[in-house]
Amino acid sequence: MLARGFTDPVHDSQGVFRAVMDALARPGTIQGLATGLEPPSPLTAELAAIALALADADAPLWLDEPLRQHPAVAEFLRFHTGARLTGTPSEAAFALVSDPAACPEFGTFAQGTPAYPDRSTTLVLAVSDLSCGEGWRLDGPGIRGGARLAAAPVPADMVERLGRNHAGFPQGVDLILAAAGRLAALPRSTRVTGG
Amino acid sequence: MSAAQPDTGYNFAYLDEGTKRMIRRAILKAIAIPGYQVPFASREMPMPYGWGTGGVQVTAAILGKDDVLKVIDQGSDDTTNAVSIRAFFARTADVAVTTRTREATVIQTRHRIPEAPLHEGQVLVYQVPIxxxxxYLEPRETETRQLHALAEYGxxxxxxYEDIARHGHIATTYAYPVEVAGRYVMDPSPTPKFDNPKMDDCPALQLFGAGREKRIYAVPPHTRVKSLDFEDHPFRVQTFDRPCALCGAxxxxxxxxxxxxxxxxxxxxxxxxxxxxxxxxxxxGTGGVAETVAHA
Structure with a gap:
């Protein structure tokens, strides 16, 4: 049977959006995220919640390999969001990545154009560990002084990738790191150096 | 506050969920690219353009049932525009409203930034006309897009400079252009330049909505916002030669x-x-009367 969506679509979507908005506005902070969802594995409740809150027919989704292998995941997302599932990363408004260590190069996703840098993909990475006050050093808009953030698993060359992504500002992708019950974000405006 | 009763028959905060998602996606990109104007599919609102349709749509998209909303128009809580927008959200979203800057979580503003310092966790939503x-320097959108893409702000x-040549000083007093996070030049909306310094390193998130022009942009908290100027003509704000006549401020x-x-x-x-x-x-102040009854 198809897993259910939000209990209260209006306020649950708003809650998820505000958590994502606050995370993007304050990189390095961790925002709580209660979803109440039980989506088909390996889609995590947090990835599902962000997709349900923000994706629709105007915002195509890209799924990583493990998610694509489970038809129940696509069925769940199609039914609840109405979003088109695309196999082309550069067409995606949101990319759901259940295995972040194997995430494709960020440059394969939509980067936006110099005149319209907003036409870029937001990557949502399902991490298992997420903590602030340790790990990478963050600096940039939204950060008072400096901040630190640690997440795992991530690609081995994560810091270099984020460096290249930031160097392309204002073009580039934005990252949401979602662990169980909480999330943080790394917009393209954030400079990240190794911890 | 107002006697407005919550309306049934509308979605929470008036807009439909599809519209809110579209605006929310635009807000997220606006935050990730500080000062850049994100196009969005602005809707017709039950008020005319020029009355804050952009700000209202941004507020409607971010508002939750636990938010406390304050609306100001030129600094005032009790002008027609402020009262109407506050009543609109009290009716369509049944949210708590306040006039106290400190108590508000979302402050929609037309052309002022409150005097009381803003704090973390607050969102300031600006109504933007242009x-x-x-x-006014280049009427073609295709060209201004290119100028922003190339960071060509000459x-x-x-x-x-022409201001200085004509008047001896920079005579722009409102909508004074700022550079955000060292990249995009942004219109802070027609706030007096007096308020520009408050935008720099502001602890609150600042969102800007232009309904007729269909643009959303943002300044994240603790972001450098620099008013454009010259070394020999540094940016200066207006000063007043007397205090407030009512409160002496x-x-x-x-x-x-x-x-x-x-x-x-x-x-x-x-x-x-x-x-x-x-x-x-x-x-x-000199023209004021001592308060006999303290406010609650």
Whole structure:
């Protein structure tokens, strides 16, 4: 049977959006995220919640390999969001990545154009560990002084990738790191150096 | 506050969920690219363009049932625009409303930044008429897009230089252009330049909505916002040669109020909440009357 969506679509979507908005506005902070969802594995409740809150027919989704292998995941997302599932990363408004260590190069996703840098993909990475006050050093808009953030698993060359992504500002992708019950974000405006 | 009863028959905060998602996606990109104008599919709202349709749509998209909303128009909580928008959200979203800057979580503003310092966790939503700072210098959107893409802001410096050549100083007093996070030049909306310094390193998130022009942009908290200027003509704000006549406040933005046909006038705080709180605390200006009843 198809897993259910939000209990209260209006306020649950708003809650998820505000958590994502606050995370993007304050990189390095961790925002709580209660979803109440039980989506088909390996889609995590947090990835599902962000997709349900923000994706629709105007915002195509890209799924990583493990998610694509489970038809129940696509069925769940199609039914609840109405979003088109695309196999082309550069067409995606949101990319759901259940295995972040194997995430494709960020440059394969939509980067936006110099005149319209907003036409870029937001990557949502399902991490298992997420903590602030340790790990990478963050600096940039939204950060008072400096901040630190640690997440795992991530690609081995994560810091270099984020460096290249930031160097392309204002073009580039934005990252949401979602662990169980909480999330943080790394917009393209954030400079990240190794911890 | 207002006697408005919650309306049934509308979605929470008036907009449908599809529209909210579209606006929310635009807001997220706006935050990730500080100062860049994100196009969005602005809807018709039950108020005319120029009354804050952009700000209202941004507020409707971010508002949750636990938010406390404050709306100001030129600093005032009790003008038609502010009262109407506050009543609109009290009716369609049944949210708590306030006039106290400190108590609000979302503050929608038309052309002022409150005098009381904003704090972390607050969102300031600006109503914007013309979001493009280069529009009066270059009317074609295709061209201004290119100028922003190339960070080519020479035109704006020429405009400010012409001010100096004509008037001896930079004569722009409102909608004074700013550079956000060292990249995009942005129109801070027609706030007096007096408020520009408050945008720099502001602890609150600042969102800008232009309904007719269909643009959303943002300044994240603790972001560098620099008013454009020249080394030999540094940016300066207006100063007032007298304190507020009602509460005696200095270093605040004042409105001129005409009192009679014989040239009588007084200067009072533009931020009515700030003025009221000061008077409640016992501050009295030269034209003020001591408060006999303290505000609740």
């Amino acid at each position: 979001p493009e700072p280069l529009r 035109l704006m410096h020429v405009k400010l 200095e270093g605040v933005y004042l409105d001129e109020v005409l009192l009679d046909d014989a040239g009588g006038r007084m200067f009072v705080c533009s931020d009515t909440d700030h003025c009221e709180e000061r008077r409640a605390d016992g501050h009295v």
